[in-house]
Amino acid sequence: MAVDLRFPDIYQPSPEKPVLLFIEGKNPLHFIHRVYRPGPIALLDFGSVSALRDRLTAACAARNFFQYVKRVAVIRDAEGGDAMAAQSVKDAFIANGLSSSLDSGKLSSSAHRGISTAFLILPHGRQTGCFEHALLESIPEGDRRRCVETFINCVPQPRKEADWAMDNWKAKAMVHALIAVSEKPELTLGESGAARLWDVAHPSLKALGDFLNMLSTGL
Numbered sequence: 641m642a643v644d645l646r647f648p649d650i651y652q653p654s655p656e657k658p659v660l661l662f663i664e665g666k667n668p669l670h671f672i673h674r675v676y677r678p679g680p681i682a683l684l685d686f687g688s689v690s691a692l693r694d695r696l697t698a699a700c701a702a703r704n705f706f707q708y709v710k711r712v713a714v715i716r717d718a719e720g721g722d723a724m725a726a727q728s729v730k731d732a733f734i735a736n737g738l739s740s741s742l743d744s745g746k747l748s749s750s751a752h753r754g755i756s757t758a759f760l761i762l763p764h765g766r767q768t769g770c771f772e773h774a775l776l777e778s779i780p781e782g783d784r785r786r787c788v789e790t791f792i793n794c795v796p797q798p799r800k801e802a803d804w805a806m807d808n809w810k811a812k813a814m815v816h817a818l819i820a821v822s823e824k825p826e827l828t829l830g831e832s833g834a835a836r837l838w839d840v841a842h843p844s845l846k847a848l849g850d851f852l853n854m855l856s857t858g859l
Contacts, residue, residue: 670830764847777844
């Protein structure tokens with residue numbers, strides 16, 4: 641069974657998956673699926689940040705959604721600002737008649753229409769950035785990382801209007817370059833997580849594991 645159901649209009653709620661987690665992008669989705677094996681959590685890739693509200697609306701319209709789903713959560717990048725990213729998630733919850741947690745990484749204190757909500761902005765604890773920054777923070781500095789960084793800095797780079805967008809591009813390029821120079825360069829990002837190329841016990845990724853555990857606890 642495929643795990644990356646990109647469009648929530650094909651999502652089918654079930655009592656075995658009382659948590660619905662929207663994730664920004666297929667790479668972090670497959671990473672989470674392979675590394676954390678979140679049993680009671682249904683994973684959906686909501687695509688671009690501008691599509692989240694509509695994707696959530698489509699999911700809420702699914703048959704038996706409010707009968708089976710107890711928690712709805714979102715994981716997305718901070719991009720140009722964590723406060724702005726958090727507000728966009730809250731707005732999507734509120735627009736669909738759901739309660740909203742005040743802080744990243746926390747479950748809402750109240751349930752509206754029988755559903756609690758939560759969100760996590762990555763990288764946790766940074767004002768800007770993306771999922772790949774959390775991966776990079778989890779590996780120690782060393783010759784391999786310095787070589788990859790030198791390579792990224794010397795190749796032609798795309799033009800980005802914002803500094804944060806350029807920083808995100810470099811983080812994504814470095815992650816894939818580090819995979820390419822590993823013992824198994826053919827790995828996808830998700831497979832690299834299962835192969836323990838990244839230290840999931842590092843605080844940058846532990847925040848992700850803790851968030852998933854929170855979503856699964858007390859159902």
